[in-house]
Structure formats: C-alpha cells, structure tokens
Amino acid sequence: MISMIMVLNQKGEIMISRQYRDDVSRVAADSFRIQVRDSDTCFQYETCSTARHSRLFTKGCFVFVVSFIVCLFLTELAPTPLLSIENCSFLYTRHLNMYFVALTKSNVNPALVFEYLFQKIRVLKAYLGEEFDESSMRNNMTLIYELMDETMDFGYPQNCAVDVLRLYINLGNVKPQDEPEPEQLTKQITGAIDWRREGIRYKKNEVYIDVLESVNLLISSSGNILRSEVTGKVQMNTKLTGMPECKFGLNDKLVIEKESTGARKKPGVEIDDCTFHRCVRLGKFDADRTITFIPPDGEFELMRYRVNDNVNLPFRLIPAVQEEGQTKCSINLKVIANFSEKLFATHVVIKVPVPKNTSKSKIKNSFGRAKYEPEQNAIVWRIKRFPGKAECMLSVDLELVRTVRPKAWVRPPINVEFQVPMFTASGVHVRFLRVYDKSGYHTNRWVRYITKAGGYQVRI
C-alpha cells in the first residue's frame, strides 16, 4: 500500500509530506533545493541540510527522492505518470504547478492510488477553493495534515466524501452546537450511506439536472468520419429534505424496448456504456437497468455515459486547401450548422492551422470575426452566435516566406470549439426523475442540456 504522500512545488521543494509506512523514510521538508539550469542535462542541487536535519531522514530514501525530482524536472514532460527508482514506485499527478506524489514499495493497485490522489485534490479544492495554490496550502498546513490522516490510514484510503469530512473537520473553527453527537457522526462516517447525512431540511424541494455532452469527432482529409463519439454526464444539484429515494430514467433504448409493447415505439438511444456515482445501486442497474439512488446533498455527478452510434453532428465542415508552389497557399472552409433553426450555438471558435512561415494573410468571412494569430500558427475565427441551419464561409489567401530548407508543412487538423444549449448530440433526454420520501413532498425539477465540442477535429 501507499507508504508516503508528498506534495512538491514547481521548484521541487517538498511542501508537505505524510509518511504512512516505515519502508520509505521521512524526508526533511525544505532541506534541499533543486535548480534545473536551462533545459539541458546539467543540473545541480544543493542540500542545505544540517546535522540536525539529517537525523530526520536516512540516506537511501533521500537519494531516490532527489533522483525522482530530477527525473521529473529534467524531462519536463516526464515519460510516464509512474516512475520506478530503486524499487520504489512514484505515482504522481498535477494540480496547477504542484505535484501530488504517492510513494510505495509494494505491488499496489495503481488505479486506486491515482483515484485517491484525484479525490485528495478534490477534497482540497472543496476546502481551499477550486484554484488552491502553494500559499493556501502553506497557510492551512494543519488542516491538510488532519485531512491526510482522516482520508488515509496506514496507506489504505478511507472515507474521502467531502460532505462527511466537513462534519468533523471544519477549518479549525469548531462550533460545538453544530456538531452532531460523536456516535451519530461515526455511524455517518462508516455507514452504508456515507455520502449523505441525516436530518437535512429544505423549505422548497428542488432538483437541477444538467445533461452535458461533449462530441468527439475526427474526420480524415478525404472527408471520411474516422471517429465520432459522444461522452455525456448527468450532473445533479439536489436540495431535498430527508433521505429521499430517487429513480431516474433516460430514453435508454434497452429500457424503452422492454416497456413499450408492440404498437407505438419511440426509438431510444443506444447507450454503449455508463458508469455511476457510488450512490447508485449497481446490482439493480445490472438486473433491470433502472437507476435508483439516495442522492448526496448538493452538487454531484450522477453518471457518465458513452454513445457511439447515430451521433447528430452539430457542425459540418468542408475544407479545401491548396498550396501553390512554395510561397502561396489558399484555404477555403465552409461550415454548416446541422441543428434546428430554433436553436443557436454560442462560443464558436474555429482554428484553421496555417504554415509557420506565413507572412501575410487575406481573410474573407461571411460573419463573425477571423484573424491570423501567429503565436497559434492559425487563423482563429470566432462567432458569438451561430444560428441553426445557417451556412458560412471563410476564405484565406496566404503568402509564405521562402525558407532556406523547404520542409513539408505538417498539417495539423482544424479544431472547432462550440456550445449548443438545449441540444444533445446523442439524442439522450431525461424521461423522468421520481423522488420518494416518507413525507411525500412535492419536488420541482429543472432540466438543462448542453452539447460542447470535445476533440472536434477535421484533418486537412
């Protein structure tokens, strides 16, 4: 299991380390610095460890932690998120410019370690703010230690649910009257439903449901669809009283086929695969594909799903590129919105790559704003509002600088970003959400749909 968790900053200093096991030794935080000079292999690290410090760590571990940090910073993009040095494995991930590193000497489940690190970061975000940084870490040192002890014991991850942690770890501002009885608290922490506490009350019971889809598309230069896929997630924000039992339904093809007998058949969507928040009863889903759960309070991600077939692509792009000799190049692009005219897309950004040696560009476009952005090596075309069924054109004439060594232009794909509200590329929609509670209150439900571009790319 995990022997130690440490957090490094960009300079390679250990900001926080918590040792859970003895097989790797403690490293005196801040006792060494690493300076990577330039980007080449010459580096130096000075250790300013005094005799006093050196008592805190044994030589062996020190050496390989240093070599880990050197590995990490020399190869700026370290080869893999998993390094093994002297039989000690380092698994790490990043948050902003900080590295969260887990050390282990045993044959652990790497997915478990990464999931723990992600959750750890999620917990810290909940406590310190979405964009927490070095200084907020330093200012809340004791809180972080407390969280480290509570979420992991002897290298085994424990409860990481933010809501529950908040019940008894609250930034040091303990307000005894708010705190539940310890007995009830421990039941909560260890119980089968550790994501929701009892006794929640709302005057108005509401549920907000967001269906967010992102479309991944890759079209070859000859116009064939190489990959089209929708990954969606259902996010909920629940404000419900008590311990309500919920049942949720999408227009899942398998369910609809089972329900509708014979006559009227509304075709459902074929969902390839889905994963659920841990509140969902997986056994029940496996048996009859019904989604039942007691929701956490507030925001959470209920499920993710994947749809591969019959994807409604919101945009169609038809590019034509012509390189004339070494000094001229022209690009024409036609974009067609494929969704109903009642809707419109927002934040449309189309990046059309151009050669590096472009010197002049002449751009004509039917609407929106397009300009050449040399730092991106692309013509960036921004359209704030793109109505459904509309068509628009972009034509670009480029002048290129002659280069000493002519090298073929590596043509990166055209990249498109967009958002289409109230549209799902997969065709998924919410059929129902039923909330059952003893008191039988009424619940207001609000559903929103948004489709965004994931990797929406057209090769040229």
Next chain:
Amino acid sequence: MAPKDGTPSGGGSDSRFFNTNKKGEMHELRMELHSTDRNIKVDAVKKVIASMTVGKDVSMLFTDVLNCAQTANIELKKLVYLYLINYAKSQPELTLLAVNTFVKDASDPNPLIRALAVRTMGCIRVDRITEYLCEPLGRALRDEDPYVRKTAAVCVAKLYDIAPELVRERGFIETLHDLISDSNPSVVANGVAALSEISETSGRDVMKISASVLQKLLAALNECTEWGQVFILDSLAKYTPADAREAEGIIERVTPRLQHANSAVVMSAVKVILSYMDVMGGGAHADSIRALTRKLAPPLVTLLNSEPEIQYVALRNINLIVQKRPNILENEIKVFFCKYNDPIYVKMEKLEIIIKLVSEKNIDQVLLELKEYATEVDVDFVRKSVSAIGRCAVKLDRAAERCIGVLLELIQTKVNYVVQESVIVIKDIFRRYPNRYESIIATLCDNLDTLDEPQAKAAMIWIIGEYAERIDNADELLDAFLETFEEEDPAVQLQLLTATVKCFLKNPEETQDMVQRVLDLATEESDNPDLRDRGFIYWRLLSTDPEAAKLVVLGDKPVIEDDTFRLEPNLLNVLVGQIATLSSIYHKPPEAFVVRAKRGATGSDGMGVGDLGDDIEEGDEEEYEDDNDVNRGGGGDDLLDIGGLSMNDNAASSNYGNLGLEPDMFGAPTPSVAEPEARMSKVCAPEKSGGIELWAGFRQVQGAVKLELDVRNISSNVPVSTLAIQLNKNSFGLSPAAQQIMCNPPIPVGGSGRHSVELVVNPAMLVQAPAGQPASPQIQVAIKNMTTGLVFYFAVNFAFEVLFSPDGALERATFIESWKSIDDKKELYGTVSDLPPASTDIDQVAAKFKAHHIFLIARRPVPNAEGQEVAYFSMRTTTGMVFMAELTFKKGVNAAKVCLKTEQIAYGVQAKVALETLLRS
C-alpha cells in the same frame, strides 16, 4: 513576535542576538503551550507543527506539547498526536510518557478520541509502546462503535508489521476474521485489507476464504465504500473457485461493479472476472464466456475517457488482456486511435495495442492512421509509428505490399528520422519475406546520404550485402562506407565486414582488394574483440575453403516472425493474474521489484553497527603512529621488509585488544549472528524446469557447507513437494549428504521456499584439474521433481570462501616463512576496482573477511608511498589447502591490489576470485 532590535546591522554581536531570539521564541512557545486559554494553546501547537514541517527541531518542547494532550478538545489532541508520531522515533524514552494518555484516551467516551488513540499508537513504532498497545487494541476491535472497530482493524496490520508474534499470540487474526462478518461495511473493508496485508507479508494464507466467508464478502461488496470494494475484489482475485459453477456465481455478483465511477473498482472487477474465466474453461461454459467477453469490452473502452493517468494504467493492462484474450477488443481498434492532444505516453501505449489488434479486416484503416501519425511533431512517436507500419507488414502477409507502399511514400518526405526508421523496418520485412520486395532497393539506395544513425546504417548495409547481386554498384556503395570504417559504431563495423564478405563471395573478381582491406581493418586495426573474432573466422573460411564459406555466409536465414513484443506465455499468465497492480504496469512479476522488508534490520540496530565502526577507527589512529615509528627504524623496501612486520607484533595484537567489542560481534559462541548469508543467483529459469524457478547460493553453517536453494513456483500447476538432487563430479569433491529435498508445506503456484542442502566432501566425487590449469569453479546440478518426474539441470559457480575453515589463522612466523618459500611462479596478481566505500578501509575489510574465516595476520603502511597500506591475510580450506594473500590499499582510491600465493596453484584462482567477490560485495 521576536524582538526586532536583534536584526539591525550590529557587526559581530548579531549571532548572539539571534541565539537569544531563538531561545526567546522557544520560551514564548512554551509559555503559550501552558496557557489556560484554549485558543492560545491551539495556536501554539500549530506553530510547533509548522516549525516541524519546515524541518526545525522542536523536540525540546516534547513534554510541554505532551501536556496539551490532556484535553477533551479533539482538534488539539490531533495536533499533539501528529507531533508525537513525528518525534517518537528520535525520542523513544520521552514517548513512553505518552503511554498513559494513550491508554486513557483509548477508553474515552467519545468514539472519535478512542479511534484516534488507537490509530496513533499503531503509528508509533517504539517497542515498549507496542506492549501497551495490545490491551486497548483488543478492546477496540470489539468496540461498540464502528468507527473505532474499523480503525482497530487497520491497526492490527500495523502491529503485525512491528511485532507479528504479538498479533499471533493475542489471537488478533481470528478477531479480524470475525470482523469480516461485521454489520458495518467499512469495518468489513478494513478487516479484509488488514487480512490481505498480513497474508502478503507473512507469505501464508491467513485470509482462508471459505464458503461462508465468500458469501459475506460478496454481500459486503454491495455496501462498501469504493475503497472497500477494491480491497474485497482484490482478495477475491486471489481465491480459486472450487468449480466452474462457483466461478460463474461469483462473476455474476461482481459484474455490476464494472459500472462503478471509480476506475480502481472497475479494474479490480475486470481482474476477478478474467482470472475466474480461466476456471470456467471452455466446453459447457463457452456461451457464458462469450457473453462475458462482450460485457468486458465497454467498461475497458470507457476507461479510455478518464484522466490520462488512468488511461495509461488501463492501456498497460489492456496490452496484457489483448494478448490473453484477443477477442474481447477485436472490434474496438478505433478507440485506440490517437487523439492529437493525447499525452505522449498515452499515444505510445495506444500504438502498441493497435499493432496487437491489427488484422486483415482493419489494416487499411490502420495504415491511414499510422501514416497520419508519421507526420506529427514528436520524434519518438513518429518513429514508433513508422516502425509500427513495418510490424504490420511482418504480421500480415497479405497486407505487406500495402505497408511497403506507405513506407515508400514516407521515405519520399525526406524527413531524416522517418527515412532512417523506415530503412530499419524494411530490413525486417526483407527478412520476413525474402525475394519479394527487392524492387524497392533502388529507392532505398537513393537515400543513403541521409542515414547517420548506426542502427539505420547497419540495416542498410545488411540489405546491400544480402542483395549485392541485384545492386549494380554494391561494391562502390560499400566502398563509400569503408572510408569511415574506423569511426563507425561497432554494430555498423560488424555489418560492413559481413556485407563485404557476402559481396566478395558473389562477385570475387572486383572486390578482392576491398575484402582484403576490410579483413585487415577488422583483425589488425580494431581492438573490438567481436569484430576481430568475426574477421578471423571469415579469413580462415575464405582462405581454406571458399565453397564452405559460401554455404555458411550465404546460407538461408531463418524467417523472422512478429513475436518481438509478445510475452512469454508463463509470464503472461502470471501478469494477467496481476492485473490492476503495479506488476501489470511494469510487465514484470511482483518479485522483480517488491523487496520484502527485512525485520530487525532497521533503526537502532543500524546505529549500533555505526558506533562500532567509529570505535574501530579511533583505535586505528593510534595504531598508525606506532606503525610509522617502527618503520622509520626499519627502512627497507618491498615485501621482504617483513622483518618490520614481526616487530609490529605487539602493536598489532594491542590493536585487537582495543577492539573490545569485537568478540561479541564475530567470535561469539552463537555463530548465527556472524554467519554470512549466501549470495543467491538465479540458476534455472521456469521454462526449462516445468515452471519452477531456482536460485542457488552457498554458505557455511557451523562448519558445514550448505547449498541454499530458493525454489519459486512460477507456473507449475502441481505444487512442488519433493525434489531429488545430485551433483556431477566437481573440482571440490562436493556431494549432497542427503539426496532428498522435502518442501513442507508444498509450494503452490506463486509461492516460494528456501531449502539448504548440506554438502560433504567426498574424494570419489573429485575431478582433478588438468595440470597447469585452474580448477573449474562450476558445479553441475541435476534436480528431479519427484511429483512430475521431470529432470532438469543447471550449473552454478561455487563460492570458494565457504570452504574456509575457522582454524585458518597462521602463526606470524609460519606465515612469513611460507610466504618466502613459495615460488614467484605460484603467485597470482590482480586489481579490484570500483570497491564500495566499506571495502577501502582495512579494518572493515578485516572484519568482513573474518566472518568468512579469512584472517588478518598483519598490516603496515608502504614506506615511501603516502597513504598506501598493505594487509596480509591467511586462509585454510577444510580440505587443508593454505592460501596467503597480500592486499594493498591506497587512501582515497576505491581499488585494491590483490596478490595471492599458494602451493595449490590450481585452486589459487578460486581463492582470488573469492577474495575479490567479498571485497566488492
């Protein structure tokens, strides 16, 4: 806080102020710690912790901080405990003061505090604390509160790490078993985690999954936290179901987990299903297996939509799964196509899988993709894509032509590294399909100039040599390369040599000069032994029998297949069982990188040895001076200065006297302390011996020679129980005292055991070394697995030092006399370099040698050579051979000269090797 007036520019008095400041700070903290106001107290402890984190030593506040533990405030208590854990190791005595607090807290009415106390006590690895831990732990395991029980469960694992015997004595393992049927899922999860951990460290199955345990685990699976589910699934994976029906039943309960949002749960569930599918076998269950195969694909694909780190883990595992059960993902090749912005490590892994899934059906699509990748920016990725095209060609006969077409297109881009990589793979394609695609050689030859990497050059030269008869100007092309022969990489030189010879055999008239020149270059100019040897072989072949040379050099080569990236089946089976562990990421069995922590070798013991070392050094310095005095009188030079040596006697023996501790360490009547461990080496790979891996080494135990055998059952389905052993005749006359090796209990798959076989010297088994030649160190061993009847052989080099007997110390006078009497011809010289630091100090060397019955006779500095010192050693084997050695060390140089004299010159080499190995170890 600190008074500001200490910092201004005050010249020499600054440091004084600084000190007072510091003292003041500590003093202030101490006052705050004793404050009656709780907030001030909490802040003070926080300050202490903050200082601790940045590496300041705040251990002097130990008692003050400990005092704060007497509080009902949980937050304060946590902070104090955090401090305790940190300093427990360096302040074991003071930590004992905390015992009372712990014991009191462990029965606090607040369950959070009870749990905290138990958790913290487990983290403090001080022996005396451990004794006090047992009582509260026992109570905590039966606590009414689930939070306390779940904490206690993990604490048992902690205790097992410190004191396994205590855990067994107190029956905690049985209690853990009870926890598996606990009503609370978190408790079950941690109970399972603790049991698996103990099973792993002890190497015994303490989990013992029975039918009822199994039901409990499966029931808990639905209720547990996500982590608990992972622990349970991982322990289920270690269980072997009794029959196909049971396996199917368990799989049914496990499959819903594939829909979990936590990828660790998904991966572990996949592992369980895959390993149980093996149990189900085919036949009657073929349908269910097909259904499962269909069920496994979607969750695996979904993992590829997670964070890149998870994608990487998934891809490494999928790599194994695809090899084991190719049909799971056979129709999903598209999902492995790289996205433009995937991290490079993900792209590389995806490529590997694409190559494994490529088939006649999808090759066109794959080729289009690969061609696209070959124009990307990252050089490594591009090269790998190009090489993937070649591998597709080697794999799919019917698509080879299309692949070559793509490669030729890529060569036209003239991008340097693309061309080089293409040439390298085209060579493989030629070797796979001889005489099919030679028409493209002309294109390749057009690009000769761009080749600057050794591998690409070597490949091109191989092609030229192989098809010399179809290239009009082959000799000219080779000639061009020959101009820079001496600067080339050895691989290129070897290829050039071979290609020239091939060219000569095909076209002798025009290339005679050239071949002569190459042979000269290879045999006379080069100092690379491989090149020289190959040169001589060709030379002799060509000069004695050119026809035979043709048969040898131009003979048909075996056709290669695309198996370069396939894992060996045994290893693959092991690794598939290790899915969702680090092992599956590294593609190495766990033994290869997990080092079992050795107990007792840590902490205070280490310190003790260090202290002893210091003592030796001190005694040593005095000794030096004495020595120098003596030598100043003696003068003299060389070896024959041994006269000075005898005058040294008193000094030397007093030196021994100084080492008061020495007899405790080495001469103690309980030899187990000092008896050196055997150096184990792998002698037998599992594929040779029916899935058993053997490691062997030699050691001496109380005067007897032992052959230590580590038996590891890698993939033998029959547990290893009885083996028979026999040794071939050898230079030492060794043979086993008993031929049977009993493994009790039998070693199942994945297990291992160590056995020592006593060896006795039997004159009938002795092989005399041929006159004038050194004795062979090799011992040939035959092992018969009595259960399977399989016999396998291995050879292992004998560790000669094991034969040295404890009575090997010669009298000084005898030593000098024998040394002088032995002829210089019976002398062996050598230098050992790159010694570890411990082997550069004579005292440490002598101590180490003594453990192996090699005795220090005397030592002295070399006159007129600053910092050099010589030490004399003697040793005697149990068979009565005597060896004498002179070791020369120089201060600051990590090398030593070894000179060895003996009458039994045939064994001299062995003795010298033994000394050198010991020095290096």
